[in-house]
Amino acid sequence: MSDDLLQGHLQELRRGTVVLACLCRLRHPDYGYALLESLEASGIHVDANTLYPLLRRLEKQGLLTSEWNTAESRPRKFYRTSPAGDDLAATLTADWDRLTTSLHRLAEGDRS
Amino acid sequence: MTSLTDRYIWAAVRTVPEAQRSGLEPEIREMIEESIDVRLAAGDDPASAERATLTGLGDPERLAADYVDRPLVLVGPRYYLEWLRLLKTIAFISVPIAAAAVFVVQLFTTGSVGGAIGSAAATAISVTVHVGFWTTLLFVILERTGSTEAGMEWTVDRLPELPDGSRDGRRSELVASLVFLAVFAGLILWQQVRPAVRAEDGSGIPLLDPALWTSWLPWFLGLIVAEAFFATWIFRRGWSWSAAAVNLVLGVAFTVPALQLWAAGDLLNPAFLDATGWDPGVATEGWTVSTIVTASVLVLAVWDVADGFLKAGRASGAASPRRVLADH
Structure with missing residues (x-):
């Protein structure tokens, strides 16, 4: 399989997981770049120019709330998962688990 | 604060509606400055850290469009097929009629076959351009106003008949x-x-x-x-x-x-x-x-x-x- 094709399929598979990761991670409020680095540390790579607009969209959808922290030298926008975001995260996680189970079953069925 | 960052932010926010600019500006600035800090901590000099960060963020207009969900297509997949069908229908009807009418009128008024063919061709081109432009403009507006697709959904009634070769x-x-x-x-x-x-x-x-x-x-x-x-x-x-x-x-x-x-x-x-x-x-x-x-x-x-x-x-x-x- 060519590298481009592989990257395309991986990207397709991972699409949407960043949303779920953000909703879970932001149960503890944080600002964009700290979130990006902690996701990176957990093995979820996302570019800054993707993550920042995504956070703003999720806020617009009512899944995140935000607050500017001006106490420090640099103003930073802190995001936190809203109750609606929490609900969505629970639903998405359940679906993710269901898919994982199904895929494992399919993979094992192949072997037998 | 150096001028490249300021120019980048201005290039991004000027493409969004006035009302959203003030909210967007500090967000983009925060993102850029945090990214530059990471590079500085890694040992880059300030000038190249700024340049590399802005290069990594890409076209500021695209970034701003991402922020405010602005469509980056003239006519997207939602309307593309309708656009193509309407364009074909109007072009196939109006271009031959206009060209034929001009051909006949020119032939009768000037008596020159070559001149009439020339006028007909010029008319065909200009009608094609007009049909293409106005039809596309209609769909560009539809795409941006996000109107409902009333009357546009595909139904089985629109299936073509099998060709009658009997x-x-x-x-x-x-x-x-x-x-x-x-x-x-x-x-x-x-x-x-x-x-x-x-x-x-x-x-x-x-x-x-x-x-x-x-x-x-x-x-x-x-x-x-x-x-x-x-x-x-x-x-x-x-x-x-x-x-x-x-x-x-x-x-x-x-x-x-x-x-x-x-x-x-x-x-x-x-x-x-x-x-x-x-x-x-x-x-x-x-x-x-x-x-x-x-x-x-x-x-x-x-x-x-x-x-x-x-x-x-x-x-x-x-x-x-x-x-x-x-x-x-």
Whole structure:
């Protein structure tokens, strides 16, 4: 399989997981770049120019709330998962688990 | 704060509505400054850290569009098919009509075939551009106003009919062709045998030059018989590319000598013109009967040949869906 094709399929598979990761991670409020680095540390790579607009969209959808922290030298926008975001995260996680189970079953069925 | 970052932020926020700018500016600034800090901590010098960060963020207008969910397509997948269908429909209807109308009007007012073809081509191009522009503009607005798709959803009622390649569909075509050919041959014979115009001594004066009976008239009558056989062949076999080619040959074999005779003035009987005092070459109101006849014959001939190829194309396209359907 060519590298481009592989990257395309991986990207397709991972699409949407960043949303779920953000909703879970932001149960503890944080600002964009700290979130990006902690996701990176957990093995979820996302570019800054993707993550920042995504956070703003999720806020617009009512899944995140935000607050500017001006106490420090640099103003930073802190995001936190809203109750609606929490609900969505629970639903998405359940679906993710269901898919994982199904895929494992399919993979094992192949072997037998 | 250096000017590159400021210029980047300005380039991004100026593309969004005024009301959203003040909210967007600090967000983008935070993102850029945090990214630069990470690079500085890794040991980059300030100038190259800023440059690398902004390069990594990419086109500021794209970034701003991401922030405010602005569509980055002229007509997206939601409306593309509707746009294409409407464009094709309007273009296929309006361009030929406009071009043909201009061609006929120009031919009659100027009498120049070349000039009329030029004007028709110019009209066809300009109508195509207009149709393309206004149709696209309509969909660009639809795409941006996010109107509902009322009346635009696809339903099964919009499925095309399978092409009718059956014999029954071609019967009326055969009858029309045969009737037309019979009338045409009848008129050629009738004008000789029972001329409408009489000389003073009571003898008939045929419309066509009687000298043609030993040269071109048998050729034309032969072609009429050949056309009748051809029409029967089409009825039995249906249109095909070879049928369209034969149709082209028949059309050329008829039109070229007919127009040559007409242009040279050898077609009509000189005695007939003398007796009626009519001269098709004399211009009335800027155009002559001669030009009208030439134009009409040309248009009809071109239409007939084009129609043959259209039907052949449709028939060859029709064969494939039936084969595909039969395979399953």
